[in-house]
Amino acid sequence: MDLAEYRRAARAWLQENVPADEPPEGDAITRAKHFMAKLYDAGYSGITWPKQWGGQGLTQAEERAFAAEARDFTLPTYVFSIGLGMTGPTVMDRGTDAQRERFLRPLLRGEEIWCQLFSEPGAGSDVASLQTRAVRDGDQWVVNGQKVWTSVAHHADWGLLLARTDVDVPKHKGLTMFVVDMHHPGVTVRPLKDMSGRANFNEIFFDNVTIPDEHRVGEVNDGWSVAVTTLLHERLSISAGVGMGGQKDNPASFEALRKAVDTSDPLVRDQLVELHIRSRALALFNQRLAQETEAGLFPGARGSAAKLLLAELTLFQADVATQLVGPESVLAGHPLAQAISLAPGMALGGGTNEIMRNIVGDRVLGLPPEPRVDKTVPFKDLKVGTQA
Numbered sequence: 036m037d038l039a040e041y042r043r044a045a046r047a048w049l050q051e052n053v054p055a056d057e058p059p060e061g062d063a064i065t066r067a068k069h070f071m072a073k074l075y076d077a078g079y080s081g082i083t084w085p086k087q088w089g090g091q092g093l094t095q096a097e098e099r100a101f102a103a104e105a106r107d108f109t110l111p112t113y114v115f116s117i118g119l120g121m122t123g124p125t126v127m128d129r130g131t132d133a134q135r136e137r138f139l140r141p142l143l144r145g146e147e148i149w150c151q152l153f154s155e156p157g158a159g160s161d162v163a164s165l166q167t168r169a170v171r172d173g174d175q176w177v178v179n180g181q182k183v184w185t186s187v188a189h190h191a192d193w194g195l196l197l198a199r200t201d202v203d204v205p206k207h208k209g210l211t212m213f214v215v216d217m218h219h220p221g222v223t224v225r226p227l228k229d230m231s232g233r234a235n236f237n238e239i240f241f242d243n244v245t246i247p248d249e250h251r252v253g254e255v256n257d258g259w260s261v262a263v264t265t266l267l268h269e270r271l272s273i274s275a276g277v278g279m280g281g282q283k284d285n286p287a288s289f290e291a292l293r294k295a296v297d298t299s300d301p302l303v304r305d306q307l308v309e310l311h312i313r314s315r316a317l318a319l320f321n322q323r324l325a326q327e328t329e330a331g332l333f334p335g336a337r338g339s340a341a342k343l344l345l346a347e348l349t350l351f352q353a354d355v356a357t358q359l360v361g362p363e364s365v366l367a368g369h370p371l372a373q374a375i376s377l378a379p380g381m382a383l384g385g386g387t388n389e390i391m392r393n394i395v396g397d398r399v400l401g402l403p404p405e406p407r408v409d410k411t412v413p414f415k416d417l418k419v420g421t422q423a
Contacts, residue, residue, distance in 0.1 A: 038100050046104045048077050053108040064148075064190055067111040071145020074112075081119075081143040083329070088127060089140030095329040099322065114187050118142045118149030120272025122195040125265040126214070129253050134214065138193065150191035150217065151265065152182045152239065159184075160390050162197070163206045163259060164417070167241065169198035169213065176200075176213065176251070178244045184384070188224050188237040191217045196246075197262050200255060202415040209414055210258035214250040215241075230376050269385050270342035271324060271334065286370040287356040287378075289314055296359045306355050313351060317344045336398035343391035346382040353378035 036044070052073055054066065074080045082098040084090020091097075112119075123142050126134055141147045158165040167180025178198055188194065194215045201209035217224070221244040226234035253261040285291060289311045296303055321341055324334040334341075353375045357364050364371040382388045396402040409417055 038096055041097055042100045042104055045079065045101045046107075048079070049104060049108050052077070053110060063111065064114060067114050068145040070111050071115060071143075074110075075144040080145075081139075084123075084127065084139070084143065088135045089143050095325045099325065114148055114190050115142070115145060116272070117151050117187055117191075118147075121151050121265055121269045122149040122193075124268040125195060125212075125261065126252065128264050129212075129261050131249075133249065134252065138214070147192040148187060148190050150185050150188040150194045151269070152185055152188075152194045152196040152215065153262065153265075154184045155181060156183050160387050162262065163210065164414075165197060165199060165210070167196075167198045169196075169200050169211060169246070171200070171248075172245075174248050176211075176246045176248065178213075178215070178241045178246060180241050181238065182241075183238040184227075184236050185239055186236045186384075188217065188239055189226050189234070193217060194239075195252070195265060197258050199414065200258070203413050204256070205411055206409065206414045206417065207259045209256055210262065211255050212252040212258040212261040213246045214252060215244065215246055219244050229380065266386070267333070267335065267338045270338040270391075271321075271328075285352075285374060287352045287374040292356055292359060303359060306359065310352060310355050313344075313348050317341065317348055320344065336394050339386065339391045339394040340399065342385055343388055343395065346388050346391070349378045349381040 052070070054070065071080060078091050079101055081090035082093050082101060083095060084092075086092035119142070123139060126138055130138070138147070142149060153162050153165070155165045155167060165180075167178065167182065169176040169178045176198075178196070180198065182196075185194075194217050196213045196215040197210055198213060199209055200211040203209070215222070221242040223240040223242070224237050225239075226237050228234045229236070252258075286295075289307060292310070293307055296307075298304055298307065324337065324341060327334060356371050357375060360371060363369055365375055366372060386394075393405065397404045
C-alpha cells in the first residue's frame with residue numbers, strides 16, 4: 036500500500052486499540068505487554084527490523100508515517116523503549132544469529148523487557164572506567180559489581196551488561212559485553228527516586244552472578260566497540276520523534292503552550308515561534324539521519340549532535356513554559372511541574388551535554404581532542420572512580 040493508505044490504516048488501528056484510560060495501580064506492565072503483542076500482531080512493532088528476526092522488513096518511510104500518527108495517542112510502551120531503541124538494535128548489529136533468534140522477536144512482541152547496564156557510581160560519563168568484573172570460569176562468566184541510573188531495571192527480564200574482563204590493558208581494551216538474566220540469583224535491583232517522586236531508574240548489585248559464554252555479545256575484550264554501537268543507537272533513539280507535530284502528553288510542548296497562554300501578545304508569539312522552529316529543526320535533522328541510515332550511511336557521532344539538540348530544546352521548552360505560565364507552573368499538582376523538574380535530566384541521561392560537545396567537536400568537526408593521559412596505562416594502574 037502507498038504511504039497515505041498506510042497512515043490511514045495505522046490511525047484507524049490506533050483509534051481502536053490504544054487504551055483510553057490509565058490502568059489500575061499494579062496493572063500497567065501487564066497492560067503494556069498486552070498492547071505490545073497487539074501492536075506486533077498488527078505489523079507496527081519492529082517496522083524496519085528484518086523479517087528474519089521478527090521485524091516487518093519495511094522502510095523508514097513507514098516507520099515515520101506510523102510515528103507521526105502515534106503522536107496523537109498515549110501508547111503504553113515506555114517500559115520497552117530501552118529494548119526497542121538501544122539493546123535490541125545492538126543485538127541485531129553485533130549479536131550472533133542464535134542471539135538474534137532467541138531475543139529479538141520476544142522483545143518486539145513485548146514478552147520480555149530489557150535494560151542497559153553501563154553506568155556505575157565511579158563511572159558515569161567516563162563509562163570505560165567501570166569496575167564491575169566478569170571472570171571466566173569454563174563456559175561461563177562470574178560477575179560481581181554495581182550499576183546505577185538504570186532505567187526500567189525493576190521491570191526488566193534481560194539486561195545488556197558491560198563488564199571488565201581484563202585489568203592488565205588500558206581501560207577501553209579490557210571490556211566485554213554480555214546479556215544478563217535480570218532474574219538470576221545474585222541480581223539485586225533497588226529503585227531510586229528522582230526529584231519528581233518517580234522511581235524509573237535503579238541501582239543494581241551483582242553478587243557472583245553467572246552468565247553463559249553464549250550470552251557474550253562480540254569478542255572478549257572488544258566490549259567497548261559494542262558499547263559504542265549501543266550508545267549511538269541510544270542517542271538516536273532519545274532524540275528521534277521530537278517536533279513532528281505531537282508530544283501529546285507534554286504540557287510544555289508548543290501545541291500545549293499555544294492553548295494555555297495568551298497568544299495575542301507579540302512577545303509570547305515570538306517565544307512560541309522560536310520553540311516551534313527549534314522543534315522542527317531537530318525533527319528534520321532526525322529525519323535526515325534516519326534516511327541516511329536506511330541508505331546504509333550510519334550517522335555515527337552525529338547522533339550525539341541530535342541528542343545534544345534535544346537536551347537543549349528540553350531545557351529551552353521548560354524555560355519558556357515557566358516564563359509564559361508564571362510561578363504557579365512549578366507548584367506541586369500543576370500540569371507543568373513534573374515536565375519542568377525533569378528537564379535538567381535530559382542534559383545528563385544518555386551522556387552529558389559536555390560529553391556530547393566533546394564528541395561532536397572531536398569526531399564530527401575534527402577539532403583537536405582533549406589531552407588524555409590514560410590511553411596507554413593498564414587499568415589496574417589507574418586511580419579512577421572509587422579506586423582513587
